[in-house]
Amino acid sequence: MSITGLFVSFEGIDGAGKSTHIADLAAAFQSLGRKVTLTREPGGTPLAEKLRALVLNDAMDPLCEALLMFAARRDHLAQVIEPALARGDVVLCDRFTDATFAYQGYGRGFDLSVLSQLEQWVQHLPNDPGRLRQPDLTVWFDLPAQVAAERLATARVPDRFESQPAAFFSQVAQGYAQRMQADPARFARIHADQAKALVWRDVRQVFIDKGWLPPESAA
Numbered sequence: 151m152s153i154t155g156l157f158v159s160f161e162g163i164d165g166a167g168k169s170t171h172i173a174d175l176a177a178a179f180q181s182l183g184r185k186v187t188l189t190r191e192p193g194g195t196p197l198a199e200k201l202r203a204l205v206l207n208d209a210m211d212p213l214c215e216a217l218l219m220f221a222a223r224r225d226h227l228a229q230v231i232e233p234a235l236a237r238g239d240v241v242l243c244d245r246f247t248d249a250t251f252a253y254q255g256y257g258r259g260f261d262l263s264v265l266s267q268l269e270q271w272v273q274h275l276p277n278d279p280g281r282l283r284q285p286d287l288t289v290w291f292d293l294p295a296q297v298a299a300e301r302l303a304t305a306r307v308p309d310r311f312e313s314q315p316a317a318f319f320s321q322v323a324q325g326y327a328q329r330m331q332a333d334p335a336r337f338a339r340i341h342a343d344q345a346k347a348l349v350w351r352d353v354r355q356v357f358i359d360k361g362w363l364p365p366e367s368a369a
C-alpha cells in the first residue's frame with residue numbers, strides 16, 4: 151500500500167516561533183515511523199541556498215526579490231518537495247509561497263497579480279498542469295510585531311528582512327491574514343504569544359485534529 155505524502159508549511163513574521171516547533175513535529179512524525187523531509191524557503195537545495203544568501207543580504211528591487219524567491223522555489227519543488235511527496239514523506243517546510251505574498255506583496259507593496267502569475271508558472275503540478283502544488287496545511291504563527299521584535303533582539307543578528315521596522319511586520323501579518331481569509335481550510339492559526347509549552351500544545355492539537363498524529367504519540 152502506498153503512503154500518501156503530506157506537505158505542511160509554517161508561516162509567520164520573523165521571530166514568531168516557527169523553527170522552535172518544527173523540529174518537535176518532525177520527531178513526533180518520526181516516532182510513528184514516518185519519513186520526514188525537513189526543509190525551508192528560500193532554500194532547501196544547493197542552488198536555492200545560494201539564492202537565499204543573495205536575497206537575504208544583497209540590496210535589490212522588489213521585482214528582483216520576488217523573481218529570486220520563485221526561482222529558488224522552482225528548484226526546491228523539482229529537486230526536493232515533489233520527489234519527497236511522491237515517496238510518501240511528511241514534508242515540513244519553514245515558509246512557502248504565503249511568505250512571498252506576505253513579505254514581497256504586503257510588506258514591500260509589490261503587485262499581487264504578478265505574484266499570482268509567478269505562482270501559476272512555478273507551482274503547476276508535473277502531471278497535471280491545470281493544478282497548483284499547495285501545502286495540505288499551513289500553520290500560521292500569529293504574533294504581534296512588537297513581541298517578535300523583543301524576542302529577536304536577544305536571539306540573533308538581523309538579516310535584510312529582520313532589520314525592517316515593526317510597521318513592515320504589521321503589514322506582513324496583514325498579508326498572512328488575507329491569505330488565510332482567501333483559503334481558510336488550508337490554514338491553522340496559532341496564537342504564538344503564549345509560553346512555548348502552550349504554543350506546542352496548540353500546534354500538536356492541530357495535527358491530532360487532522361488525524362495525522364495520535365494524541366499519545368505526541369505527548
Ligand SMILES: Nc1ncnc2c1ncn2[C@@H]1O[C@H](COP(=O)(O)OP(=O)(O)O)[C@@H](O)[C@H]1O
Binds near residue numbers: 301305
Ligand atoms: N513562545 C515563546 N515564548 C518566548 N520565546 C520564544 C517562544 N517561541 C520561540 N521563542 C524564542 O524566540 C526566538 C525566535 O524563535 P524562532 O523559533 O527562531 O522564530 P522563527 O523561526 O519564527 O523566526 C528564539 O530565541 C526562540 O527561542
Ligand SMILES: Cc1cn([C@H]2C[C@H](O)[C@@H](COP(=O)(O)OP(=O)(O)O)O2)c(=O)[nH]c1=O
Binds near residue numbers: 190191244246312
Ligand atoms: C520564503 C520567503 C521568505 N522571505 C523572507 C522572510 C524571512 O525574513 C527570510 C528568511 O526566512 P526564515 O528562513 O524564516 O528566516 P529565519 O529562520 O532566520 O527566521 O526570508 C520572503 O521575504 N519571501 C519569501 O517568499
